Amino acid sequence: MALETINPQTKLEADVVIIGSGAGGASVADVLTKAGIDVIMLEEGPSVPAEQAPETTAKAFTVAWRHAGITAALGRPPVAYGEGRCVGGGTEINAAIFQRTSDELLAEWAQRFKISEFSPEAMKPYYDRAASVVNASLTQGPPGRPTDILIEAGRATGWKTSMLERSQRGCVGTNACPNVCPTGGKQSMSRTLLPQALNRGLRLFPDIRVRNIRLENGQAAGVEAEARDGSAQYFVRAKTVFVCAGAIQTPALLQRSGIGGAIGRTLQMHPTFKVIAEWDEPVNAHLHRHPLAAITEFMPNQRIGGSVFSPGTFALSLAEDWENRKNLLQRWQHFGIYYGMIRPRGQGAVRALPILRDPLVSFRLTHGDWQNLTEISGRLGEAMFAAGARRVIPSITGHPGWTTMAELRRDLPLKLPPGRTNLMTVHLFGSCPMGENTQACAVDSFGRVGGIGNLVVADASLIPEAPGVNPQGTIMALAFRAAEAWLAQGARNVSAAA
Numbered sequence: 001m002a003l004e005t006i007n008p009q010t011k012l013e014a015d016v017v018i019i020g021s022g023a024g025g026a027s028v029a030d031v032l033t034k035a036g037i038d039v040i041m042l043e044e045g046p047s048v049p050a051e052q053a054p055e056t057t058a059k060a061f062t063v064a065w066r067h068a069g070i071t072a073a074l075g076r077p078p079v080a081y082g083e084g085r086c087v088g089g090g091t092e093i094n095a096a097i098f099q100r101t102s103d104e105l106l107a108e109w110a111q112r113f114k115i116s117e118f119s120p121e122a123m124k125p126y127y128d129r130a131a132s133v134v135n136a137s138l139t140q141g142p143p144g145r146p147t148d149i150l151i152e153a154g155r156a157t158g159w160k161t162s163m164l165e166r167s168q169r170g171c172v173g174t175n176a177c178p179n180v181c182p183t184g185g186k187q188s189m190s191r192t193l194l195p196q197a198l199n200r201g202l203r204l205f206p207d208i209r210v211r212n213i214r215l216e217n218g219q220a221a222g223v224e225a226e227a228r229d230g231s232a233q234y235f236v237r238a239k240t241v242f243v244c245a246g247a248i249q250t251p252a253l254l255q256r257s258g259i260g261g262a263i264g265r266t267l268q269m270h271p272t273f274k275v276i277a278e279w280d281e282p283v284n285a286h287l288h289r290h291p292l293a294a295i296t297e298f299m300p301n302q303r304i305g306g307s308v309f310s311p312g313t314f315a316l317s318l319a320e321d322w323e324n325r326k327n328l329l330q331r332w333q334h335f336g337i338y339y340g341m342i343r344p345r346g347q348g349a350v351r352a353l354p355i356l357r358d359p360l361v362s363f364r365l366t367h368g369d370w371q372n373l374t375e376i377s378g379r380l381g382e383a384m385f386a387a388g389a390r391r392v393i394p395s396i397t398g399h400p401g402w403t404t405m406a407e408l409r410r411d412l413p414l415k416l417p418p419g420r421t422n423l424m425t426v427h428l429f430g431s432c433p434m435g436e437n438t439q440a441c442a443v444d445s446f447g448r449v450g451g452i453g454n455l456v457v458a459d460a461s462l463i464p465e466a467p468g469v470n471p472q473g474t475i476m477a478l479a480f481r482a483a484e485a486w487l488a489q490g491a492r493n494v495s496a497a498a
């Protein structure tokens with residue numbers, strides 16, 4: 001990819017500046033550059049091409065993840081979360097599972113959030129386009145033992161299990177998804193939409209962090225930015241600003257720019273509970289593709305699936321309770337990491353703080369969410385034993401684990417202690433929900449920020465609620481839609497003003 005470096009002397013100007021190069025930003029760049037619009041894209045993180053993919057997850061954390069992967073939403077319990085921070089954003093480090101939000105949920109959102117021109121039929125072409133870009137497809141050949149474990153669990157419990165489509169082209173199964181794909185088999189944004197947009201004239205500058213959007217006479221006039229290491233400052237003038245910095249950074253950036261209201265008040269996520277499970281025979285999960293199946297019997301409110309496994313990610317799981325679990329490291333080839341994920345009703349918030357670079361993020365689970373988590377955690381344990389596990393250890397600090405199904409069942413319903421239960425998520429959304437329902441929405445049906453005609457949000461922030469499925473496909477679909485809506489209206493304004 002031909003990326004550019006900003007010379008501080010250069011006066012940068014474009015019709016559109018896009019902040020962020022992830023699923024949302026790349027999809028906007030695709031639409032706009034195809035229409036011949038002059039676009040600059042600023043990305044806080046570095047470019048990490050396949051040839052330079054870090055060899056270990058620990059190294060990848062420092063290169064391609066925000067804050068080396070150590071970020072948490074405050075609450076009881078706090079929820080650890082992960083965000084990409086590199087060219088291509090989260091799509092470079094994600095597991096590449098491609099899913100569509102169900103038609104029922106899309107129809108419900110259209111009604112409840114009063115989203116104009118939004119229906120399952122209207123969204124289908126956008127989803128189809130996203131699926132085609134990333135070549136969403138089932139993996140050919142034997143999926144490997146970590147997947148077989150979930151399939152066996154589904155068979156033994158009678159719970160519905162589904163194979164998952166992934167964004168892939170010639171994936172050889174290095175099992176290094178969180179490290180940035182070393183072969184380019186994962187069809188992330190740096191392998192698909194970004195190089196195509198660069199060929200059409202996109203100017204993409206990595207390592208540049210936007211501090212705030214400059215408003216003049218109530219309109220966006222451009223963005224104030226700095227080199228990530230703070231060594232240089234820039235102003236990029238633009239007639240329209242697309243904010244695609246992700247569900248945490250987008251609201252923080254808007255708030256830093258003086259835009260408040262409902263922005264950032266309704267953060268959503270998929271809280272996720274993990275277990276490590278041990279088998280008598282080696283699983284050798286590090287040698288196989290990460291689990292490509294999920295137990296979907298309890299969707300959309302609960303899903304059971306599996307995580308990428310490496311010695312490093314296993315050691316991280318043990319680190320939750322190192323004193324009690326460190327001896328398990330010797331048998332690491334016998335373990336797998338599996339999760340239960342819920343679709344919550346609780347909400348969180350993102351608040352930019354004066355002086356500080358990072359926002360305060362919080363999330364509050366409702367009583368119902370906690371019950372949902374309790375239930376899925378028990379089911380997750382049952383699934384593991386049904387697939388022949390000899391020991392299952394939940395992500396609860398100080399918990400000794402169970403060695404039989406009978407032992408687990410005696411503990412059901414599980415009492416998850418809020419102070420010792422470790423939750424995490426890699427799915428964040430809903431911080432600027434779209435729609436015309438002014439009670440619930442922060443931006444209009446197409447991502448336009450209220451009253452500011454030339455400022456548009458187009459990323460995970462728009463998804464009004466937790467979709468219960470992996471979100472990248474929905475983010476791309478919504479970003480295509482927002483960019484096309486802007487073209488239909490905004491492009492006329494650009495040419496009129498020129």
Ligand SMILES: Cc1cc2nc3c(=O)[nH]c(=O)nc-3n(C[C@H](O)[C@H](O)[C@H](O)COP(=O)(O)OP(=O)(O)OC[C@H]3O[C@@H](n4cnc5c(N)ncnc54)[C@H](O)[C@@H]3O)c2cc1C
Pocket residue numbers: 019020021022023024025042043044045082083084085086087088089090091093094095096097098099178208209210211244245246247249250253426427428458459460461470471472473475
């Ligand atoms: C480990 C992991 C696994 C996942 N697995 C899956 C999966 O299998 N399937 C799926 O569908 N989803 C998955 N996801 C989620 C998915 O990747 C994200 O939902 C998606 O990438 C979000 O898209 P986005 O455009 O909203 O934000 P991002 O893709 O996060 O892009 C935002 C970009 O903006 C940049 N940025 C932020 N602030 C600024 C600023 N001030 N100035 C300049 N640039 C800025 C960031 O550096 C980032 O690159 C996973 C995520 C992670 C972290």
